[in-house]
Amino acid sequence: MKKLFTSFFLLISFCVLTPQAFAKNQPVEIKLGREILGKTPTVEVVVNGKTRTFYLDTGGGISGISPALAKEIGCTPAGEMTGFDAGGNKVQIKRCENVSMNLNGFAVTRDVGIVEPMDYFPKATKQLDGSIALDAFDGQIVTLDLKGDSLLVENEKSFKKRIADMKPLESRLSREIGGATLDVFGAVNSPNGKMWFLVDTGNTNRLLIAPSAQKQLGINFDGVDNKKIIKPVKLGIIGLGEVEAESRDRDMIYDGVFSYDLISRMLWTMNLKTGEVWARLY
Numbered sequence: 001m002k003k004l005f006t007s008f009f010l011l012i013s014f015c016v017l018t019p020q021a022f023a024k025n026q027p028v029e030i031k032l033g034r035e036i037l038g039k040t041p042t043v044e045v046v047v048n049g050k051t052r053t054f055y056l057d058t059g060g061g062i063s064g065i066s067p068a069l070a071k072e073i074g075c076t077p078a079g080e081m082t083g084f085d086a087g088g089n090k091v092q093i094k095r096c097e098n099v100s101m102n103l104n105g106f107a108v109t110r111d112v113g114i115v116e117p118m119d120y121f122p123k124a125t126k127q128l129d130g131s132i133a134l135d136a137f138d139g140q141i142v143t144l145d146l147k148g149d150s151l152l153v154e155n156e157k158s159f160k161k162r163i164a165d166m167k168p169l170e171s172r173l174s175r176e177i178g179g180a181t182l183d184v185f186g187a188v189n190s191p192n193g194k195m196w197f198l199v200d201t202g203n204t205n206r207l208l209i210a211p212s213a214q215k216q217l218g219i220n221f222d223g224v225d226n227k228k229i230i231k232p233v234k235l236g237i238i239g240l241g242e243v244e245a246e247s248r249d250r251d252m253i254y255d256g257v258f259s260y261d262l263i264s265r266m267l268w269t270m271n272l273k274t275g276e277v278w279a280r281l282y
Contacts, residue, residue, distance in 0.1 A: 047073065056201060063113070173272070
């Protein structure tokens with residue numbers, strides 16, 4: 001009887017623990033919304049016990065919260081963070097230290113910038129409280145699935161399964177503001193050496209190519225009457241192959257910036273500790 005009871009107990013324990021053990025092998029899925037900003041994804045973020053609406057910007061460098069939210073959580077702005085935007089313009093923002101955020105179970109505490117998101121989206125149908133950039137996932141492995149409207153924080157098992165049919169890209173991480181920011185760049189081939197393009201979901205315009213990179217590619221965007229034109233350009237992403245996207249000229253501090261439309265045609269898995277990136281076209 002004792003042996004039978006023990007066997008029964010073990011069976012019940014197995015049935016109870018198996019779903020939990022299974023869940024541990026699954027990534028944390030953060031759903032992306034479209035109803036507020038359309039192309040630009042939004043995410044729900046719990047800050048100070050309340051669910052807020054942030055927008056996702058993989059090229060934003062550092063996550064941010066609105067001045068109103070900073071005041072609500074009792075943040076006294078500390079110091080100043082100085083960086084440069086893609087156009088080379090100097091940007092200075094205040095920061096809040098040790099802000100705790102929860103994205104569908106993924107919890108992180110980071111220093112964030114204080115920026116008014118409504119300045120970028122004045123026609124938004126709902127109040128925006130901040131932005132999420134890749135720095136929020138520093139040290140993690142994340143998969144960006146814009147087609148499936150999700151961002152996944154991988155674990156070791158889910159990561160290995162995820163990249164089984166993906167290709168490793170040549171890539172690297174970039175940090176500014178004393179290491180506070182985090183961006184990902186992918187390498188692109190040209191007849192005259194490599195170029196590095198920012199992976200930026202915030203670029204909802206065209207694929208952007210700097211004049212120096214245009215020379216490397218042997219192209220230009222010159223139209224009639226000295227006007228710049230928009231045209232399709234083929235790029236050889238190292239590790240993935242050739243892709244084509246509507247492109248335009250942009251004088252900036254980077255070789256180029258991948259557009260949202262191009263990024264959304266691919267599944268991306270990024271190791272934000274090592275800088276390794278894998279991708280595949282849908």
